[in-house]
Amino acid sequence: MSTRHDAHVLIVGGGATGGGLAHDLALRGLRVTLVERGEVTSGTSGRHHGLLHSGARYAVGDREAGVECIRENMILKRIAPGTFECNDGLFVAVCDEDLEYLEPLVEGCTGAGIPVQRLNAAEALRLEPNLNPELKVAVRVPDATVDPMRLILRFFATARHNGADIRPYMEVVGLLKHDGVVTGAAVHDHVTGKTGEIHADLVVNAAGPWSEKVAAMAGAQVPMTPSPGVLLALRGRYCNMVINRMHKSGDGDIVVPQRGLSVIGTTSWVVEDPDDLSVPEDHVERMYAEGSKLIPALRDAPRRAAWSAARPLVGSAAAATGRELSRTFQTFDHAEKEGIEGFVTITGGKATTLRGMAELCADVVCRKLGIDEPCRTHEAVLLPHTAYYSEAVAA
């Protein structure tokens, strides 16, 4: 544990971004309060398909993202042991057209430092007998399955253990501003029904696809394009590895096993309001159709749930489907951007890179507060998720 600092940081948003940041800042010895309008991970972060990326999905078009994923993949497996099914993933070619993606995939992964192993059809079917028997070739990569909520709860648990005040059911209804400086937030406490204020030396907006709305409370601008995708969970587990389609990112290109479920993802479109997510039935049908090209038995598997989650894409609304926008993240220091002091936004990114995102944002926060403490999150083993609840009682 590092020196305690008096500087108080208020984080708005209890998802992967806020959880990672609360943990990082608490480890650096800062006073941290985090508020979330609902339960933690109730926005985008809890709803993803449960893939811990190897980086292979990005390595072809965006080597930097691939490098970032494999690095964070290895770090998370080390600091959050027990939270992943480390069964690897397969990219499978199920038609001749898919084969065109084979060499770019292998080269991209090799260039990004992602270990790959080529498998012929017989070898792949021996590993995963339910795969489409027509498959041509497969590539094995170190993908893993993650329980999204429980991974993030481990960050919250450890942050709490290190003194952070994590407040779910506490909704920010306004940001306090004096002379162009953000000094805290007005909050509504959904547990007591009371309204109050939380003062801080710095406020960090970590609200994911809601970042634009939170920034607007400070008169700041964060261009977000919330991009929902439909996911489909089917009863029964038909594979043990993550099964990816060997072509460029598209609808229904992945099957992720989760306990006794198979999750097929995903589609992509754009909306203005991340609270207004629908589940179009034709998207559900597309998940069945595309998923069963990878594993034919999924066609007859009973539906357990279909849902939507909004990716927090950074950029303006010119995008048509969201796939044009980068999956990387950005930190906005609103002092530099538009002269608003005391207010930083971190948004974008994906669950696999939550620790790395938090590290870079915490660097910005510490620099602004004049604190010189190194990041330690790459080596600190996280408490188990259950400690999130017991630490709440201890606090």
Added chain:
Amino acid sequence: MSPDEHPPGGPAVTSTAQDDTRRFRVYRYKRGDGGERFEEFDVPVGPHTTVLDALRWIQRHRDPTLALRHSCLHASCGTCGMQVDGREELACVCSVQEHGSEITVEPLANLPVLTDLVVEMNGFFARFPHEHPIIRSSAATEDGHNGEVHLEGEHEVILDLPSPVPLYHHPLHHNHRAAPAAVDFVRLEDCIECGLCLSACPVAATSQEYVGPAALAAAERLLEEPRGVRREDVLAWADRPEGVWRCHVGLECTRACPADAIPAERIMALRRELTFGGPDDEEGKR
């Protein structure tokens, strides 16, 4: 209905008839706010609307102060447990079509209510056998593929229930059809720690001391796949009046379980072990 008030959980409806509305009676409680009560909301529903969709619709269009827990929206995280018309359900997979024109929603029983539909889950986790610390870890080996290492605790380690275990089939399981293990695959535990079994348990309703079905089922899992824990310790923890002998075999826990973790059967397996098993004749039994 305004254009953005489409039936939750379905597509925005344009021209098709959508006049199916259900009345939700929702339990409300805010600390220091004049006690508990039910409030009623009429919610438009479609063929795939779930109880959770409806509650989130109420939050968005009628009352933003309604507090509830949810995360994954597909019965994997276990946070949205509640009582729907008196039965334990995960709201995210509870279809309104299986209920009538009026639907009553209450928090889980046998756990303290924090606010509205939110219960304090520490009351659930506190029942687990903390004296059997286990954490099973997986780590990347040198070639970047995955091997397993065991992590010695440098801090207090708590029973980490859903951590990955070797692929395994319980004879009473019927809905898992994973591929045969050609290599040493691991998988997360079935139990999603939702608390439905505890809420449904008639014995837990009358006894604060009873450790309850989830904790006992977790203990039985340790006998099947010990992860370094001594069998005798697990059995000793279960073998007490507030442990395995308190169960009245109402089977409500197994009925309520949304993840097929079969807690009642596991409690009976523990009893069988305590009655017929034991360290002396272990060799012949397992």
